Amino acid sequence: MRRRTSVIDRSIALGVGLALVTAGALALTWNMDLDVSQEFWRRFDRAEYAAIPTRDWWPTLLGVACVASLVAGVALLLINLRRGRTSTVQIGDVLGDSDLSVDLGPMAVGLASELSTLEGVRSVRSAAVDDRGLLTLRVTVIADPAVDIAEFTRDAESLARSMAAALPDAPVATQVLLHLDRADLPG
Numbered sequence: 010m011r012r013r014t015s016v017i018d019r020s021i022a023l024g025v026g027l028a029l030v031t032a033g034a035l036a037l038t039w040n041m042d043l044d045v046s047q048e049f050w051r052r053f054d055r056a057e058y059a060a061i062p063t064r065d066w067w068p069t070l071l072g073v074a075c076v077a078s079l080v081a082g083v084a085l086l087l088i089n090l091r092r093g094r095t096s097t098v099q100i101g102d103v104l105g106d107s108d109l110s111v112d113l114g115p116m117a118v119g120l121a122s123e124l125s126t127l128e129g130v131r132s133v134r135s136a137a138v139d140d141r142g143l144l145t146l147r148v149t150v151i152a153d154p155a156v157d158i159a160e161f162t163r164d165a166e167s168l169a170r171s172m173a174a175a176l177p178d179a180p181v182a183t184q185v186l187l188h189l190d191r192a193d194l195p196g
Contacts, residue, residue, distance in 0.1 A: 012141045014088050021085070111176060113137030117146045123168050124148055124185065129156030131190055140182070146172060149186045161187065 038046035097110040121135035134149045169183035
């Protein structure tokens with residue numbers, strides 16, 4: 010998830026959370042018969058608010074609110090589903106070439122193929138992504154539930170170090186996600 014997307018999501022969650030806390034506090038003060046809530050509700054003309062659904066502009070307002078909510082919902086869905094894929098990384102003056110760049114996609118595929126040779130690994134998926142501003146080689150491994158996790162972790166860390174050595178001074182992280190497959194149940 011990109012930083013901008015997480016800021017948008019957190020801002021919306023904060024706004025909704027504050028609105029719910031305010032509504033809850035108002036409901037509590039009303040339930041406790043405190044003067045604050047009673048004074049708040051006295052300011053409203055109930056007959057005027059009850060007549061709002063009979064106004065000519067009410068169906069238009071509902072239609073506009075429905076369309077705006079639908080557009081906002083689809084936009085939020087799209088920015089959250091969009092993957093932050095990256096293609097190259099600048100590795101700078103390592104070999105004296107300031108324009109040297111490396112394609113991270115094949116590096117992620119190479120790491121995945123190395124991990125697929127480990128004992129107990131059933132399948133792997135790889136991707137080079139931009140995770141909140143940090144270029145990341147992400148490999149998801151599905152392994153046998155009986156795999157030796159400590160040994161797998163040591164081997165995966167060794168392979169991650171070799172990837173870091175292949176990209177000296179490049180801001181690239183390696184992420185290996187281990188998922189254990191379902192245990193085979195006796196039939």
